[in-house]
Amino acid sequence: MTATADPGTTSAVDASTYTVVVQFLAHEARLLDEGREGEWLELLEDDLLYTVPSRQSTEPRSDEVNRAAWRIRDTKAHVRTRIARQNTGRAYSEVPPSRTLRLVGSVEVVPTSETDVVAAHSSLLLYRQRGIDVHFDLIPCRRNDRIRLTAAGPRLLAREVILTETSLKTANLGVFL
Amino acid sequence: MTIPSEPRSASAFSTPLDVLLDRVEKDMQDDLVPAEIFHSEEVFRAEMERIFTNTWVFVAHESELPKAGDFVQRKIGLDPVIVSRDGKGGINVLSNYCRHRGTQVCQTDAGNSRFFTCPYHGWTYANDGTLVGTPLMHRAYGERVDPDLWSLKRAATVESRNGFVFASLSEDVPPLEEWLGGAGWMLDLITNLAPGGMRVAGPPERYTVNGDWKTAGENFAGDVYHLPTLHKSIEDVELIEGLQGTCEIGRTYEFENGHTFIGHAWTEAIGPFFTHWGYGAIPGYVENFDLSGLDETQRFVAEHEPPTVGTIFPNLSFIRIFSPLPDGPPGVFTSFRQWQPVAPGKLELWNWQFVWDFQDEESAQRDYVGGQYCFGSAGVYEQDDTVAWEGVQRAAASPWMRKEGMKFNYQQGQNSPVDQAPDPDWQGPGVHRKTGYGEHVQFNFLRQWLRTMKGQTTPRTAGTSTTDGGMA
Numbered sequence: 234m235t236a237t238a239d240p241g242t243t244s245a246v247d248a249s250t251y252t253v254v255v256q257f258l259a260h261e262a263r264l265l266d267e268g269r270e271g272e273w274l275e276l277l278e279d280d281l282l283y284t285v286p287s288r289q290s291t292e293p294r295s296d297e298v299n300r301a302a303w304r305i306r307d308t309k310a311h312v313r314t315r316i317a318r319q320n321t322g323r324a325y326s327e328v329p330p331s332r333t334l335r336l337v338g339s340v341e342v343v344p345t346s347e348t349d350v351v352a353a354h355s356s357l358l359l360y361r362q363r364g365i366d367v368h369f370d371l372i373p374c375r376r377n378d379r380i381r382l383t384a385a386g387p388r389l390l391a392r393e394v395i396l397t398e399t400s401l402k403t404a405n406l407g408v409f410l
Numbered sequence: 411m412t413i414p415s416e417p418r419s420a421s422a423f424s425t426p427l428d429v430l431l432d433r434v435e436k437d438m439q440d441d442l443v444p445a446e447i448f449h450s451e452e453v454f455r456a457e458m459e460r461i462f463t464n465t466w467v468f469v470a471h472e473s474e475l476p477k478a479g480d481f482v483q484r485k486i487g488l489d490p491v492i493v494s495r496d497g498k499g500g501i502n503v504l505s506n507y508c509r510h511r512g513t514q515v516c517q518t519d520a521g522n523s524r525f526f527t528c529p530y531h532g533w534t535y536a537n538d539g540t541l542v543g544t545p546l547m548h549r550a551y552g553e554r555v556d557p558d559l560w561s562l563k564r565a566a567t568v569e570s571r572n573g574f575v576f577a578s579l580s581e582d583v584p585p586l587e588e589w590l591g592g593a594g595w596m597l598d599l600i601t602n603l604a605p606g607g608m609r610v611a612g613p614p615e616r617y618t619v620n621g622d623w624k625t626a627g628e629n630f631a632g633d634v635y636h637l638p639t640l641h642k643s644i645e646d647v648e649l650i651e652g653l654q655g656t657c658e659i660g661r662t663y664e665f666e667n668g669h670t671f672i673g674h675a676w677t678e679a680i681g682p683f684f685t686h687w688g689y690g691a692i693p694g695y696v697e698n699f700d701l702s703g704l705d706e707t708q709r710f711v712a713e714h715e716p717p718t719v720g721t722i723f724p725n726l727s728f729i730r731i732f733s734p735l736p737d738g739p740p741g742v743f744t745s746f747r748q749w750q751p752v753a754p755g756k757l758e759l760w761n762w763q764f765v766w767d768f769q770d771e772e773s774a775q776r777d778y779v780g781g782q783y784c785f786g787s788a789g790v791y792e793q794d795d796t797v798a799w800e801g802v803q804r805a806a807a808s809p810w811m812r813k814e815g816m817k818f819n820y821q822q823g824q825n826s827p828v829d830q831a832p833d834p835d836w837q838g839p840g841v842h843r844k845t846g847y848g849e850h851v852q853f854n855f856l857r858q859w860l861r862t863m864k865g866q867t868t869p870r871t872a873g874t875s876t877t878d879g880g881m882a
C-alpha cells in the first residue's frame with residue numbers, strides 16, 4: 234500500500250482489503266440495528282475518537298464544518314457509558330429502543346501513512362422510528378473513518394460524522410451513527 | 411409610536427383567546443393550568459404578536475462577534491434577524507428581509523461581511539443595515555433610493571448585559587437593566603466570577619424538539635422534581651448521586667418579569683469543599699475567581715447555594731452542573747440555551763456551551779465536550795428531557811382532553827408539609843425559598859406569560875431613552 238496525502242485522490246486499496254472493510258461497515262451497522270451495542274463496542278479500538286463536528290450554513294462552503302466545535306467528541310469511555318446508560322432500561326428516550334435501519338453506501342477505502350490503518354469514507358442514511366412515534370426520522374450523514382486492520386479483524390479507530398443537516402430534525406443523537 | 415396597550419379582558423366582544431386567557435387566570439388561582447395553552451394555533455399566533463415582537467429577546471453573545479464585520483443569523487420569535495458588528499464596533503440587530511420584495515439578504519448562519527447583497531435584484535446593504543446600492547440606479551430609479559426610508563428594518567432597541575445581547579422589536583419596553591432586574595443580579599454571579607467573564611465555546615447547535623417553548627422554559631425555570639425519575643439512568647451509571655434529595659436541597663430565586671432560577675445547597679449537601687457549583691472541588695478555577703465586584707448575598711449564593719438552572723423570560727435558559735466524566739476528572743459545565751418557537755407544540759433548541767475567558771484551549775475544550783456530553787442533542791441528560799416534553803403538547807392538542815377541559819396539576823405545594831414560605835431573612839432581590847418543592851418557580855414563569863398575553867405588563871418608564879436599533 235502506498236501512502237497518500239489527500240485521501241480524496243483515490244489510490245484505492247486492493248480488492249481483498251476493500252471487501253474486508255465494506256464487510257466490517259455492514260456488520261457493525263447490523264449489530265447496531267439489532268440492538269447488539271455490547272458486541273459493537275468490542276469492535277472499537279481503545280484509543281477511539283468518535284466526533285460529530287458542528288456544521289453551519291456558511292460561505293465559503295469550506296467553512297461549513299467546524300472541527301473545533303462539536304455535538305459529540307467521545308472517547309471509548311464515553312461510548313461505553315452511553316451504552317451502559319441505555320442498558321439501565323431507564324434511558325427513557327430509548328425505552329423501548331428506536332427501530333433503526335442503517336444504509337451504508339458509497340464506500341471508498343484508501344491507504345493511510347500507517348500501514349495497518351486504512352481510511353474509509355462512507356455515506357450513512359439512518360432510518361429511525363422512536364418509541365410510539367407515528368412518524369420516522371431520517372438522519373443523513375457522511376462518515377470519515379480510520380480503521381485498523383488487526384489480526385482479529387478490522388477495528389474502528391476514529392469516526393468523524395458529518396451531518397448533512399445544520400439543524401437536526403431527529404429528537405436527539407441517542408443512536409450511534 | 412406604539413399605542414399604550416390596554417389590559418385585555420373578556421367582554422361581549424371577547425375572542426375565544428380572551429376567554430381562554432381569563433380561564434387560565436382563574437384556574438391558576440387553584441394552581442391549575444389549562445393544557446391547551448401548550449398547543450394551540452391561536453395561542454401561538456398571539457404569543458408571536460404579544461410576546462416575541464413586544465419584549466426583550468436574547469439574540470447573541472458578544473463573544474460570537476469579536477471582529478468588525480462578524481455576523482450571525484438569529485431568530486426573534488419567527489423572524490430571522492442578522493446580528494452584526496459594524497465597522498464602528500456597534501452591534502446591529504436587523505431584519506433579514508430585503509426592503510424591495512422581502513427576499514432574505516443573508517443566507518448563511520454566520521460569517522464576516524461588510525455588505526449584504528440581496529440575491530433577487532441586488533439591493534445592497536452595509537452591515538449596519540444602511541441601503542448603499544441599488545443596481546442600475548440611474549435608469550431604474552433616476553436618483554439615489556433614500557437610505558433613511560429603505561434601509562433594513564432595525565430592532566427598536568438593543569442592549570447588552572455581561573455580553574448577552576438582547577433586542578426588542580417594540581420600543582415600549584423598560585430599559586434592559588430594569589427588565590432583567592433580579593435576573594441581571596443573578597447573571598452577574600453566574601458569569602462575572604472572573605475577570606473577562608465567559609465566552610461561547612463554539613457556535614450554537616440546533617435541533618428540533620416536538621415540545622412547546624413554554625414547556626422548556628418552565629422546566630428550566632426550576633423543575634427539579636423530575637430529576638430522580640427522568641434522570642435516574644444518570645445515577646445508575648454513577649455520573650451523579652443523591653437525586654432523590656434534589657427538592658430537599660433546592661433553593662428558588664423568583665424575580666420580577668417572570669425570570670426564575672433554582673439552585674441547590676451544595677456545600678450543605680456534599681461538604682464545605684464543594685463551593686461555587688463544585689468548582690471548589692476541581693483545581694484551576696477558584697484560583698482565577700475574583701468575587702470582589704459582587705455584593706455579600708451574591709457571594710453567598712455563588713459559594714453555597716448557586717443557581718443550577720434558570721429561565722429569563724421569555725425563552726433564554728441556563729444550566730450549570732458539576733459532573734464526573736467517563737474518561738477523566740469531573741467538570742462544571744455551563745450552557746445557555748434558547749427555545750425558539752417554531753409552531754404550536756414545536757421548538758428549535760439552540761444550545762451554546764460557555765467557558766471562562768481565562769481558560770486555555772485544552773481546559774476550554776474539556777469543558778465544552780463535557781458540557782455537550784450532558785446537555786445537547788447527544789447529552790445523556792437532555793436526550794430524555796426533550797422527548798418527555800413531547801407528551802405535554804400532545805395532551806394539549808388531544809380532542810378528548812379538550813373535551814374534558816384537561817388542566818395540568820401544579821398543586822404540589824398545597825398540602826405538602828415542607829415549609830415553602832419565602833425566606834424572611836433573604837437580602838437579595840425577588841423571592842427566595844429554601845426548598846425545591848411546590849412548583850413555585852414554574853408559576854412565576856407562567857404568570858409572566860399570562861400577564862404579557864393579557865397586556866398587563868408595565869410599559870417603558872416615561873422619559874427613558876433607548877438606542878434605536880443599535881448599540882455602541
Ligand code: FES
Nearest residue numbers: 508510511528531
Ligand atoms: S427583493 Fe431584494 S433586491 Fe429585490
Ligand SMILES: [Fe+2]
Nearest residue numbers: 636641791795
Ligand atoms: Fe432534565
